[in-house]
Amino acid sequence: MSLRVWALKVGELRPLSRAGLLLLSARCAMRVEPWLPPGMGALWQDGLEQVASAAFEMPARSNPATTLARALSNRGAQACHRLAPTDEPLGRCMNYATQTFAAAVEASALEAGPALKKAVIDSAKLSASVAGVLAHAGRIRVPTGQDPVDVACVAMWDAIRADIPMLAAVTSELETATSRVQALRELAPLWPGRAPAWARR
Numbered sequence: 001m002s003l004r005v006w007a008l009k010v011g012e013l014r015p016l017s018r019a020g021l022l023l024l025s026a027r028c029a030m031r032v033e034p035w036l037p038p039g040m041g042a043l044w045q046d047g048l049e050q051v052a053s054a055a056f057e058m059p060a061r062s063n064p065a066t067t068l069a070r071a072l073s074n075r076g077a078q079a080c081h082r083l084a085p086t087d088e089p090l091g092r093c094m095n096y097a098t099q100t101f102a103a104a105v106e107a108s109a110l111e112a113g114p115a116l117k118k119a120v121i122d123s124a125k126l127s128a129s130v131a132g133v134l135a136h137a138g139r140i141r142v143p144t145g146q147d148p149v150d151v152a153c154v155a156m157w158d159a160i161r162a163d164i165p166m167l168a169a170v171t172s173e174l175e176t177a178t179s180r181v182q183a184l185r186e187l188a189p190l191w192p193g194r195a196p197a198w199a200r201r
Helices: 020-030 041-054 065-083 089-106 114-138 146-173 181-187
Strands: none
Touching: 020 041, 020 089, 020 114, 020 146, 041 065, 041 089, 041 181, 065 089, 065 146, 089 114, 114 146, 146 181
């Protein structure tokens, strides 16, 4: 089944301000952190700080988002290529994880409007692709009679959707947080209930 079946619709994002949309994309990136390529911690943290700051600031004419997004994309592509002969699914997951965040970083350079919503939806779709890759690779166990792709992708989209009302209610509180990234992590669990076993690599 295509991820488009579960993908966010523009109307679902209506409760979110520009800040809320960017923070939603950052949460999508946080959810796929287990599949970061090695050695990306500093670059990833810098990106999260940039997105969290941009959520409460108007885009600058000269924005480093494009450069950072390209760096993220390159790291994911390199990991995917390196792992292709030995663990192709893991390499693809690493690529999707970095692409998820690259889309979020690119969104941080946009003003409120249709382009921003599209970028945020793209980020969410890329994050959900990780679940699809793992399921198709046979790395997600489900009870007999259930489809691993359905189970994993629905879990991912349910987690993404759970963030929307939460962020709509508390986005303004994050503006004055000492660490917006830390506050964003602590607002609510990234997964409703307990994180699935496959999401804790």
